[in-house]
Structures are given as structure tokens and as C-alpha cells.
Amino acid sequence: MKTSWLDPRTKLVLAFTAAVILVSLDHWLILLVTAGVIWGVTLPLNLLTSWFKFFRGLGPAVFGFFAIAWIAFDLSTALVAGLRLMALGTVFFLFFQTTSPKNLSKALVQMGLPYAFSFVLTVSLEFIPVLTRRAANIRDAQQARGIPVGGGLRAIRYLPALLGPLLIQAFKLADEMAEALEARGFGAAGRRIRQELLLRAVDWGIIWSSLIALATLLFLKYIYH
Amino acid sequence: MLLSFENVSYRYDGMEDWALNEVNLTVAEGEYVLVAGASGSGKSTFCRLATGLAPHFHGGDLQGRVLVDGLDTREVPVSQLFGHVGLVFQNTDAQLFNRTVEEELGFGLEGLGLEPAEIKKRLQWVSGVLKLGPFLDRSPHQLSGGEKQRVVLGAILSLRPRLLLLDEPFAHLDPEGSEVLRSLLNTLRGEGPAVVVVEHRLQEVVADVDRLVLFHQGRLAADGPPRQVLGQELTGYGLNLPALVGLFRNWGLDGPPPLTTMEAIQLLASGPPRRFSQTKRTKPREEGSPPSSLNSNDAPVVEIQDLWFGFPGQPVLKGVDFSLWPGECAAILGRNGSGKTTLIKHLNGLLKPSRGRIMVLGRDTRVTKTHELARRVGFAWQNPNDQLFQTSVREEVLIGPRILKAYDPPWCERLFERFGLGPLLDRSPFRMSEGEKKRVSFATALAAQPELVILDEPTAGQDEPFRRELGGLIRELREEGKTVLLVTHDLEFAAEQAPRWLVLAEGRILADGTPERIMADSRTMAASGLRPTQCFEFFQRLREKPLENAHEDFLA
Numbered sequence: 196m197k198t199s200w201l202d203p204r205t206k207l208v209l210a211f212t213a214a215v216i217l218v219s220l221d222h223w224l225i226l227l228v229t230a231g232v233i234w235g236v237t238l239p240l241n242l243l244t245s246w247f248k249f250f251r252g253l254g255p256a257v258f259g260f261f262a263i264a265w266i267a268f269d270l271s272t273a274l275v276a277g278l279r280l281m282a283l284g285t286v287f288f289l290f291f292q293t294t295s296p297k298n299l300s301k302a303l304v305q306m307g308l309p310y311a312f313s314f315v316l317t318v319s320l321e322f323i324p325v326l327t328r329r330a331a332n333i334r335d336a337q338q339a340r341g342i343p344v345g346g347g348l349r350a351i352r353y354l355p356a357l358l359g360p361l362l363i364q365a366f367k368l369a370d371e372m373a374e375a376l377e378a379r380g381f382g383a384a385g386r387r388i389r390q391e392l393l394l395r396a397v398d399w400g401i402i403w404s405s406l407i408a409l410a411t412l413l414f415l416k417y418i419y420h
Numbered sequence: 421m422l423l424s425f426e427n428v429s430y431r432y433d434g435m436e437d438w439a440l441n442e443v444n445l446t447v448a449e450g451e452y453v454l455v456a457g458a459s460g461s462g463k464s465t466f467c468r469l470a471t472g473l474a475p476h477f478h479g480g481d482l483q484g485r486v487l488v489d490g491l492d493t494r495e496v497p498v499s500q501l502f503g504h505v506g507l508v509f510q511n512t513d514a515q516l517f518n519r520t521v522e523e524e525l526g527f528g529l530e531g532l533g534l535e536p537a538e539i540k541k542r543l544q545w546v547s548g549v550l551k552l553g554p555f556l557d558r559s560p561h562q563l564s565g566g567e568k569q570r571v572v573l574g575a576i577l578s579l580r581p582r583l584l585l586l587d588e589p590f591a592h593l594d595p596e597g598s599e600v601l602r603s604l605l606n607t608l609r610g611e612g613p614a615v616v617v618v619e620h621r622l623q624e625v626v627a628d629v630d631r632l633v634l635f636h637q638g639r640l641a642a643d644g645p646p647r648q649v650l651g652q653e654l655t656g657y658g659l660n661l662p663a664l665v666g667l668f669r670n671w672g673l674d675g676p677p678p679l680t681t682m683e684a685i686q687l688l689a690s691g692p693p694r695r696f697s698q699t700k701r702t703k704p705r706e707e708g709s710p711p712s713s714l715n716s717n718d719a720p721v722v723e724i725q726d727l728w729f730g731f732p733g734q735p736v737l738k739g740v741d742f743s744l745w746p747g748e749c750a751a752i753l754g755r756n757g758s759g760k761t762t763l764i765k766h767l768n769g770l771l772k773p774s775r776g777r778i779m780v781l782g783r784d785t786r787v788t789k790t791h792e793l794a795r796r797v798g799f800a801w802q803n804p805n806d807q808l809f810q811t812s813v814r815e816e817v818l819i820g821p822r823i824l825k826a827y828d829p830p831w832c833e834r835l836f837e838r839f840g841l842g843p844l845l846d847r848s849p850f851r852m853s854e855g856e857k858k859r860v861s862f863a864t865a866l867a868a869q870p871e872l873v874i875l876d877e878p879t880a881g882q883d884e885p886f887r888r889e890l891g892g893l894i895r896e897l898r899e900e901g902k903t904v905l906l907v908t909h910d911l912e913f914a915a916e917q918a919p920r921w922l923v924l925a926e927g928r929i930l931a932d933g934t935p936e937r938i939m940a941d942s943r944t945m946a947a948s949g950l951r952p953t954q955c956f957e958f959f960q961r962l963r964e965k966p967l968e969n970a971h972e973d974f975l976a
Binding site: 295296297314317318321324325329332333335336337338339340341342343345355356359360363364367368371372373374375376377378379380381382383384386 | 823
């Protein structure tokens with residue numbers, strides 16, 4: 196996780212602005228330039244290697260989207276669809292790579308969201324690796340007694356052998372967590388957040404610039420036209 | 421009194437039976453208490469009642485009164501009790517909600533609404549006491565079992581509770597982790613909170629505590645100084661007695677039993693000889709004798725040659741060599757993270773060696789598929805919940821052999837009988853107790869009649885009746901010529917059942933030999949984080965310095 200000098204709220208506004216701009220651009224060349232600029236941000240942040248890893252997951256979706264749009268419409272629509280998905284993915288990649296779940300949660304609470312809600316969001320993110328590990332254990336345990344859950348068509352038939360124990364364990368874990376949270380004072384009134392986040396001048400600058408850019412774009416696209 | 425149970429009975433919602441029945445109990449300031457009992461005796465319910473989780477979180481029917489630090493738990497919510505009483509639960513994963521260890525330690529303090537300066541002060545204190553300094557920036561989920569437990573303990577201790585409860589804290593620790601926790605608890609003892617440890621395994625802390633409380637079927641069965649309680653008749657309570665206590669009882673010696681090796685020596689030396697009743701005297705167990713079928717002319721069941729395995733930049737196994745023979749029972753021992761699980765996953769091809777070769781019953785695992793090996797190699801994993809997905813116990817056990825085309829009805833019927841599953845066959849495996857699930861997982865492992873049976877931490881969290889049953893099963897399997905491989909931290913059990921130990925440290929086999937030879941080798945034991953069993957220490961000291969007035973026939 197790269198730490199970032201921007202406040203998570205600033206980055207939320209930035210990501211939102213970028214997403215709206217990407218959705219409203221509909222020429223492939225302009226999209227290509229915009230996507231290039233967004234992608235370029237990975238370089239100074241030293242995130243290029245992680246981005247390639249991320250793109251290995253997103254890539255098939257981008258190409259699938261591209262291929263379907265090409266078959267259904269034409270090449271330029273397909274380019275727009277593919278580039279837009281890739282650029283949107285990169286925006287979210289940048290946001291989550293530079294924002295810890297804890298800071299995101301703090302930001303959301305300071306923006307007025309109830310603590311319980313933002314806490315659930317953070318904890319869910321923390322528990323993804325735990326459940327992934329459990330899923331791997333379950334897969335091994337089932338394969339060890341001959342149930343083919345490793346892959347291939349037969350694995351689909353035995354999907355319950357993988358999902359059943361995983362769901363049961365996830366529910367059990369959630370139950371135990373709820374109990375442990377209760378015992379650690381989750382329900383206590385007057386919770387204090389250490390080190391509250393502060394919006395500095397640079398944050399305000401970026402927030403206002405983003406909002407102005409957003410307003411200008413919407414004005415040009417929908418009202419001026 | 422810090423904690424007082426006044427005639428407390430409690431039952432969970434929708435249950436007819438009382439989980440705790442007319443219990444009267446107090447814990448005073450600074451006391452160190454061990455609460456013991458078999459599975460289902462009411463130990464965990466006791467913890468929930470003492471923290472107010474029952475009835476506030478679990479609902480249910482509470483009769484009598486529980487007072488914590490003077491507060492009636494029925495009247496005061498958990499969110500106010502948590503600063504007075506802290507509970508470390510069994511499952512550490514479920515108690516780590518934060519991204520870093522530092523955030524985890526501060527979580528409860530933020531809940532208390534303390535000033536940032538005070539939070540900082542307490543964090544420094546607790547990370548110093550529990551030696552968590554190097555981990556503060558790391559994710560708690562990436563730590564080892566023992567380290568995670570220290571983080572959870574720290575998160576509770578930072579709240580400065582006056583009463584600290586730990587529910588089976590030793591169940592999943594390796595011997596070294598247990599030792600660290602044990603000395604931590606001893607340190608805490610002088611520093612303030614009363615400590616209550618709830619454990620199956622008395623041996624870990626019984627020598628340190630002031631009081632031993634026994635629960636049996638929801639009732640308080642005994643309460644007093646440990647030597648006094650352990651001197652009473654305890655059969656039927658399903659306790660994992662400390663090895664020396666068991667030994668002295670087998671010898672029929674009356675009176676308070678010894679809790680440490682030194683005490684045992686002193687007891688024997690303090691002649692004139694203590695009275696021991698001939699009637700109670702039983703022959704010591706025959707331990708680990710190889711079955712007659714063991715024959716060195718047989719082909720090996722497993723042959724591992726120069727096995728290397730690792731993840732990028734992280735070698736796990738580094739040149740492992742050994743063979744296993746028909747009818748043999750061997751135990752793989754070592755720290756958490758020494759490569760034990762990685763090693764056993766090679767035996768059915770779940771993992772393939774990056775260098776070297778493994779032959780299992782004449783098949784090269786590099787080119788044999790896991791489902792082919794599954795027919796010959798049975799696994800019972802530590803967590804039986806990893807496998808359960810069928811609607812009945814019968815289907816759960818039979819699905820493996822059916823897929824593997826190895827279904828033999830008479831054999832499976834015998835298995836059902838062997839594990840006492842007959843009355844449970846049509847029940848959902850999800851509605852069973854953890855002990856029953858474990859029995860289902862053993863039946864599952866054996867259902868396809870494998871020649872090699874691998875048991876991963878089979879005794880973790882299990883009570884004495886289960887251990888006895890398991891010991892019987894292992895002996896039966898060996899008599900049938902099957903090979904049993906144990907992976908365990910439970911050295912007492914390993915010494916009883918496995919005449920051969922394989923000690924793994926940092927991916928290498930550090931020692932391969934009899935338990936006696938390995939336990940006598942203090943360098944190997946230290947390098948692999950193991951400690952000799954109490955019985956071994958006791959007999960070794962006697963051999964080194966024989967007692968003049970001891971009964972010769974004890975030592976024969």
C-alpha cells in the first residue's frame with residue numbers, strides 16, 4: 196500500500212470527477228489520451244508493476260467488452276467501450292492502492308456516514324485474504340478425499356463442496372466476530388477517532404478544481420450544446 | 421470480590437438443558453485461576469456469563485446473579501463492562517478487525533473514548549509488555565498463531581481490565597508459543613488483573629495457578645488449590661490430566677500429586693515411602709510398541725528423496741529425505757511455520773516438489789493426480805469444517821469412496837460403528853458438536869481404505885476420552901498394517917503413539933529417531949522449539965540421580 200499525501204476525501208472527489216469525465220467522453224482518441232494521462236499517474240507513484248498484476252485480472256473483461264461491442268456495433272464504439280473500462284478500472288486501482296481501508300473509513304465517518312457502516316466496509320476488505328486462505332484450505336481438504344474441485348467441468352458439479360463449507364465458515368466467522376466486537380466495546384457510546392484527517396490547502400485546491408472541471412464539462416456537454 | 425457467581429443457572433435460547441447449573445464461584449483480586457472440564461462441561465458459557473455476553477448478546481435464560489467488579493451483568497450492558505473484564509476468545513482470526521497491529525491495540529481504547537495522549541501511553545506500555553514493537557505496522561492476519569494471540573491479548577490488556585479471561589488459549593499454539601504465553605501470564609500476575617484461564621489441557625498452566633476449578637456437565641465439580649483438587653477422584657470428568665499426575669495415579673500413589681518434575685522427584689525422595697494402594701495400581705501403558713506386522717522387507721509406503729519446495733523468494737522445504745514403512749506410526753514435529761503442512765500436502769500431490777522426488781506406494785507424485793492418490797492416502801485435517809457439505813453424515817462419509825470408486829459397504833458399516841456414528845447417520849453434519857465432527861472427519865479419511873493415514877493436529881482442542889479413543893484407533897490401524905503419520909504439537913500424545921519422530925525446523929529434517937533419543941538431544945529440541953515431556957524429564961532425572969529410598973519397582 197502506497198501512502199499518499201492527499202486526503203482520502205480529496206481522492207474520492209477526484210475519482211468521482213474522473214469517472215464522470217470518462218463516462219461522458221465518447222470519442223476514442225480523446226479517451227485514449229485521457230486514459231494515457233490517468234495511466235501515467237502510476238509511474239511517479241511506482242505502481243506500474245502492481246498495475247500490470249491488476250490488469251491481468253481486468254484485461255479479459257476489457258477485451259471481452261471490446262470484442263462484443265465490435266461485433267454488435269463498430270470498431271470505434273468498441274474502442275470507446277474497451278478504453279473506458281480500462282481507464283475506469285485504473286482510476287479505482289489508483290484510489291485503492293493509495294488509500295488504506297482505515298483512512299477511507301475515517302474519511303467516510305468524517306463525511307457524516309455512521310461509524311458502524313464504514314467499519315463494516317473496512318472489515319470486509321480486511322477479511323478478503325482470510326477467506327481466500329480458508330477457501331484454499333477447503334479446496335485442498337476436498338481434493339484430498341477425491342472430490343474434484345480443482346478445476347475443469349466436473350468442478351462445477353461439485354461446487355457445493357467448495358461453497359458450502361466456505362459459506363458456513365464465513366457465517367460462523369461473522370458470528371464470532373460480532374461477539375468479539377461486542378466484547379471489545381464496539382457498541383460503546385463516545386468512540387474517539389485518533390488522528391482525525393485534515394483537509395489542507397492543496398486538498399481544497401484539488402477539490403475545487405475538480406468540481407469546476409466537472410461543472411464546466413457538464414455545462415459544455417449538456418447545456419451549451 | 422472481582423467476580424462472583426451467585427447460584428447461577430443459564431440456558432441458551434431454545435435449549436431445554438441448562439448449560440450452567442446452580443454455580444457458586446468467586447474470583448478475588450490478583451488471583452490466577454484455571455477452569456477445566458471436558459467438552460460441553462460449560463466452560464465457554466462461564467466465560468460468556470462473566471463478560472455479560474450472556475445474556476446480552478446470546479439472550480437465553482439467566483437465573484441467579486453474576487457480579488463483575490461489583491456490577492450486576494444483567495443490569496449493565498457489555499459496552500460498559502468491557503473496561504472491567506476482558507475475554508480472549510479461542511478463534512484469534514475473529515478478533516482481529518484492523519489493518520495494523522497498532523490499530524488493533526488501540527481499537528478498544530478508542531471505544532473507551534480516551535484522550536489520544538493516554539491511548540499512546542497505553543499502546544507503548546502494552547507493546548512493551550507483550551514484545552509487539554516490531555509488529556506494530558504489520559497486518560495482524562499475516563502473523564503466526566502465537567503472535568496473533570499476543571496481539572489479541574494486547575488489545576484486551578490495553579483496556580486495563582481488572583479481570584482477564586482466556587478461553588482455551590493454548591489449543592493451537594506450538595510448544596514455544598505456549599511457553600511464551602505461559603511466562604506472559606505469570607508476568608501479568610504480579611501486575612494487576614486477576615487471570616482466569618479456561619483450558620482442556622491442564623498441563624500448560626496448572627503448576628502456576630492458585631486455584632483449579634472443575635466443571636462437569638454444567639455443574640461446579642471441584643474448586644480449590646490444584647494439588648488438592650487433583651488428589652481427588654477425577655475419573656469420569658474427561659480431563660487431560662498432566663502427565664505426571666496421570667503417572668502417579670497409575671502407580672496408585674495417594675495424596676496430592678506432583679505438578680512439576682522437581683516436585684515428583686521430591687515426593688519420591690521424601691521417604692519413608694508413601695502409601696500406595698495395590699488395588700489402584702495399574703500397569704503403565706504399553707507405549708508405541710511396533711506391531712508384529714512391521715517388516716523391514718516390505719516396500720516403503722512413502723519414499724521422499726531430496727524434496728525441495730518454495731514460493732518465489734521463500735523456500736519452505738529444503739532437501740527433505742525420509743521413508744515410511746507399513747504399520748509404522750511417525751510424528752512430524754516442529755514450530756508453526758516450519759513446513760509441516762507443506763510437507764504433508766506433498767504426500768497426495770496437492771503440492772508438487774520443485775526439486776527431488778516423492779514415491780507414495782510406488783507412484784511418483786509428480787506425475788500422479790491427487791484424486792488417484794486420494795484412494796491410497798487418507799487425510800483428517802485439523803478443521804473438520806473444511807469438508808462438511810452434505811445433508812447427512814452418511815452421505816458425507818460415503819461421497820469420497822463413491823467418487824473414487826472404492827465404496828465397500830461392509831467396511832463403511834464397520835467405520836460407522838467404530839466411530840459411534842450409527843445413531844447420527846441421518847443427521848446433518850452441521851448440527852453436530854465439534855468432537856462429533858472430528859469423528860466424522862476421521863471416518864471420511866478412512867472411508868476409501870487408504871494405506872497411509874495422515875492426521876493433522878488430531879488432539880487440538882479435544883478432551884481426554886477423545887484422545888484415548890484416538891490412541892486406540894491408531895493402534896488398530898497399525899495392527900492392520902496401515903501407516904499413520906501424525907502432525908502435532910502435542911508431544912505427550914506423540915510420545916505415547918509414535919515410536920518414531922521426525923523433527924522439522926526451517927524446512928529441514930533436523931532429527932529422525934525415537935522420542936527418547938530426540939528428547940535427550942537438548943540441541944535439537946531447542947533448535948526446533950520443542951520441550952521434552954514431563955514424564956521423560958522425570959525419568960531422565962531419576963536415571964541420572966537414582967533415589968535411595970524409592971520403590972525400585974516404580975522405576976523398572
